[in-house]
Amino acid sequence: MSQTSTDILREAGISPSSQRVAIAEFVLHTGSHPSADEVLVQARKRLPGISVATIYNTLNLFVEHGLLRTFSLSQNHTVYDACTDPHHHFIDDETGRIHDLPIDAVRVSHDNFDDFDIREVQVVLRGRTNPQNPPAKLAK
């Protein structure tokens, strides 16, 4: 980690309270796409008393300051994605797990629409994760 969470928060213009650092420590450095609930569990490992409301408010704050992006999946799951390089997503139908795909693995082109000014293109691929992978990858 080249920069501490505290530094990242300061640079984003957020004052680094202990609660915020506890949350940042996990959510800005995980490759997973955690829900608010998962963030709560991890943050409590560092700061046991932290409240649910603070998790939500802090995650919203991070989103407003561009440190995170929300990603709204099927019904009951809003998920947070650390804003690193742009990428696309694959969602496993069975487990719901989200995998990042390199941006250039998916190409999109579209017509010009008179009525729409397009700012962002979001591609979600869905399907199954193959059990019979290249064996090397299965090694544990």
Next chain:
Amino acid sequence: MSQTSTDILREAGISPSSQRVAIAEFVLHTGSHPSADEVLVQARKRLPGISVATIYNTLNLFVEHGLLRTFSLSQNHTVYDACTDPHHHFIDDETGRIHDLPIDAVRVSHDNFDDFDIREVQVVLRGRTNPQNPPAKLAK
């Protein structure tokens, strides 16, 4: 309308109770992408006493039987989309309104992934709706 809601429900293997018909009547025929709440309002116009739980349970039932698809937008909004022809979506940043795009207005190609078996490709474009349209379209 070539087929009544009752017929559609029967064909899908759902017995057409009055509540279900009241919901189907709106949600299977609207071009909009209503939330559960909007469905509630419309269904109550036909059947004033219908409960919120019935709306949710019925919408879930329709989804299971392939009559609807859910579409999960930013945080607090799950929305239902009648399963007609495949299409993509444009979401207005300001209003949150969803517009359908013809399927062939967007082209996607992607690498073959060893690990993933892709069943569905979902493209969401986001941005602003242009106020300065071809004037004809603005006429009211």
Next chain:
DNA sequence: ATCGGTGCAAATTATTTGCATGAAT
């Protein structure tokens, strides 16, 4: 009378609001 299907009240889960506390001037 029993059983499966239906609808809804109540319970649960997710998220936001508003206020109490503390730090900075």
Next chain:
DNA sequence: ATTCATGCAAATAATTTGCACCGAT
């Protein structure tokens, strides 16, 4: 002493569960 930021309890909104009722056998 006043102001503003912060965190959290409580309120609200969204969704699911489980049971009571009704119609068919």
